[in-house]
Amino acid sequence: MPAISRMCTNAMTLAVTTALVGCGEHGPRPWQGYVEGEFVYVASSQAGTLQTLSVTRGQQVKTGDALFELEATFEQAAQARARDALASAEAQSRDLQTGKRPDEIAVAAAQLKQAVAVRDKALAQFDRDQTQYAAGGISREQLDASRADARSSAARVQELQSSLAVARLPGRQAQQQAQTAQVDVARASLAQADWQLAQKRPAASAPGRVYDTMYRVGEWVPAGSPVVRLLPPGNIKVRFFVPETTLGHLRAGQTVHIACDGCGAGMPARITYVADQAEYTPPVIYSNDTRDKLVYMIEAHPAPADAVKLNPGQPVQVTQP
Template sequence: MLNRSIPLSVAVVGLLALVFYSQWNREPPRVSGFIEADEIRLGSRVGGRVAVVHVQEGQEVTAGEVLVEFEPYDLLEREKELELTLAARESEYQRFLAGFREEETAQAKAKLDQLQARSDLLIAGPRKQEIQAARGRLAQAEAEKRLAVQGFERLSKLAGSNATSQQELDAAREALEAATANLDVRQQELDLLLAGTRAEELREAAARVEEARQAWQLMQRGYRQEEIDQAKASRDAAKAALQAIGRQKEELRVKSPIDGTIEALDLQPGDMVAPGAPVLSMLDRGNLWVRSYIPQNRVGMQLGQRLRLNVDSYGDRTFHGVVTFIARQAEFTPSNVQTPEERSKQVFRIKVAIENEDGMLRPGMMADVWLDEHGGAP
């Protein structure tokens, strides 16, 4: 009987030892997930016909590398047109900014002096010498008329006695008429000089002088500030339009914004692409992270907390990551996630950014996240 109880006692002691060992050496809590990377969809804001495709799916690219090029269509011609327009607007703005040239101002001043002299001449009226000359011409005309009258009367008497011809009489009559007309003209000239300048002419001359004076002062002051601002606005508008064409030209070349991997590309030269439509997608391998779900009893985890990770592809090698996101609301565990907790419980989604300095990790790898900061693979 004693021999039978000894093995039973040994078995019980062994079971108790295993229970105590399992209680004191439990595996640290962990969750699993897949390594993921941010996906970037690249395209062009102008679109158009594809000219060259420089990459293939799965190719590693660096930041700034040209991936796809589009045909420029009419952008080059529009750019040239805007360059010429900008040059014209710039010249016009500089002209307004510099003001009038000295020669233009001097010309305006000379015109003012000319009109002022003409006005002074009209105000002063005719000179005494001009009046005396007009009176002399009038006296001469009177003498010529008297002579013509005497000649005509003499020939008229001779014509009565048939001592002269009719032709000579007609000539004397014409000479008398011419002398009479000339006398009237000379009398009008003298009367005009004696009357002086009319008031209408004086007002007209004064108005022209004032107009020339204002034009000269305007040139001295230069262009108005509003005109300069308008010319500057036109120049800036042309410059902005040219810069817009420059940005459109930049959009003809789709460049990689980061170091990454081309994930999807279905594009050939000659394809038409709508403006703003994605033409390829790439993965940011420099920003890897694990999406996992933690049970409610681990919700006390803090942002920025440093954790350890293991990846199936590298056995027991340990990697490190930092918690960058913790969901505020709980959800039921997705069916593709394995946790040591009961699946009926609700969990919180987290993101753990992985430190991948050596570039060994890639999207799609399975990873275990040890929730104990000091934990690791057993």
């Protein structure tokens, strides 16, 4: 066989072999990717000394578990002050709605009873004086004095009757509305104090793994500075890259299969994002020969129960079922 023919045959054999290797012995070659975590940085809106660190790195926490606590002497005092102010405002509101105290009403009733007795005595004396005046037994001046005394006693009775009625009435409507507003203000102040105190004791908002802690007990923590870094299972995702020729076959919502070292039989994941731009662009003009060098990033989320088996940065292989 001529040398040129042997060279052509060897080239064709190499091309076929390369094509077969590209497809793999058991199907298409898997796409390469890695695990990525979207961390939750837990911080307090208030500054303070780190008093308690309730978690350690690698620990699994549940929703509502305490993470850390900052010194809160000022916030505790503010909460107690706001609670007392609310109790005082509510007591004044109840007092306006019920009128005067029973003892005060009893005093007013006794005064009225005494005034009625004085009035009855004055009226009886006036009747007698009228008879005496008709008979000529007393002067006109004495009769006028008796009449004035009777009228004064009657007026005193009316005054005490009105006072007793007012004592039994609740406060005026405007006073009640003003006091109700004071109660609302005190209640809002207590809610604010409760919130500020709760900010000194953050809790886990979702189950997850404590990936890192940034401060030690006794250190000063500025407001807004993260103390604990959490990784919830729902925030673990897989990023992998596919060639441009495969991009059209993948859509958000489709299921892919993830394999990795230590994953056993692997796990399914749902595609949540498909990039619309290439991650890598070769420094050449596009042509049919260079299109296969373009790769596009795709993100997929495994189920939370499977996600806990993965670690950020871990390499994975992804295939389409």
